[in-house]
Amino acid sequence: MREIKAEVIKDTVRDLFLDANYFIGKDLYNKLKEQSEVEESPVGKSVLEQIIKNNEIAAEEKIAICQDTGMAVVFIELGQEVLIVDGDFNEAVNQGVREAYTEGYLRKSVVNDPVFDRINTKDNTPAVTHIKIAPGNRVKITVTAKGFGSENMSSIKMLKPADGVEGVKNFVVKTAVAAGPNPCPPIIVGVGIGGTMEMAAVLSKRALLRPMGEPNKDPRYAQLETEILQEINKSGIGPAGLGGRTTALSVNIEYFPTHIAGLPVAVNICCHAARHAEKVI
């Protein structure tokens, strides 16, 4: 057994959220640059340039890329040979979030009750956590600060098996196009297919964490990603929804076996401020 102190988990979660909120990934930064060079719409081009400049300022001054510093989502792969000591694991994760958001000048956007009270918890906790047990003696922590302008444009549908590839394609394209300017395009589209309803939703969130430009390993799914991306970019929505060729930067699909009677599809939309970071302890 390898012992890891709860405090190490806390510090890692805190540092990752600070990182994610201040520094946009190099892959995404380069992709935005690439698009700003080829974007045909003058307004679209100027929007992309503003986004790039914004990300540079945020990194230089260590301030948040976007004021909506999101709800904290944490994916954990916990090695089965790891023993967490000197503290409560879940509390350590939440304490990491609390410290990042209160000490890092990040906005606290979480309310305690979704329907009735809606009182701000004032420290952006609790985090949404997804824990998976993995072989080995390491802990991999991946965090994402998920803004809700784009989260609100996401959708899930239980398709029929007969709907097939076309059905999947139509649903994803329709969801992304219907979102229009609201999710701060250019967007990244995470798609989760298969499993059960909640599995598809979690897969779609996980899909958003994939590095820019890395296709699905299965060539059929990779092909589907390319086709959906092209279809979305035909919409002309463009950067900020003000017209242009760059509506989506990437479509990432993750899939899982499913039931003979079903074809769940979840579409999780993320804005250009796709903030995530990971570390292996």
Place this chain on the structure above:
Amino acid sequence: MEKVIRIKTPVTTKEIKKLRAKDNVLLTGEIYTARDAAHKRLIGLLKEGKRLPIDLNGHFIYYVGPAPAKPGYASGPAGPTTSYRMDPYTPQLLKLGLKGMIGKGTRSKEVIAAMKEYGAVYLAAVGGAAALISKSIKKVDVVCYEDLGAEAIHRFYVEDFPAIVVIDSEGNNLYETEPPKYRLE
């Protein structure tokens, strides 16, 4: 290239009516901030027949809930939030003389009709360009509803705040006119 127009707040209806969809504007002066929760309270006051704590006549409301400011900064990152959530409240505020809203995303038919009726514009700031935008915010005061935190009504003093006219006072709407120009069949 589209025109860049400098605007000083408060504005007159006449100035607003000159603005056209696609004009780039640089705003200077005071603007108010309000999001869903603050709008709900303002409309609640109107329903009770009470006066509002802010004079909207000739003013702009920026839909924003800024991140906290680092020491030495006037404002934290402060980009626009999605505007449609304010749609149910906006026509009543336009009736009181509100001359413009700054946000991102589409507006309802009712809002656009009220903008035409009372002479107002809807500006978009680039969503997610929060750090960049905050550079034009020079001073921030809380006006009321401090308990709402980031959602309280603030008075921003801005200099050359960058925005683009997306819906003008005649109802010309870039969200409708521009994407079709780049649409492929």
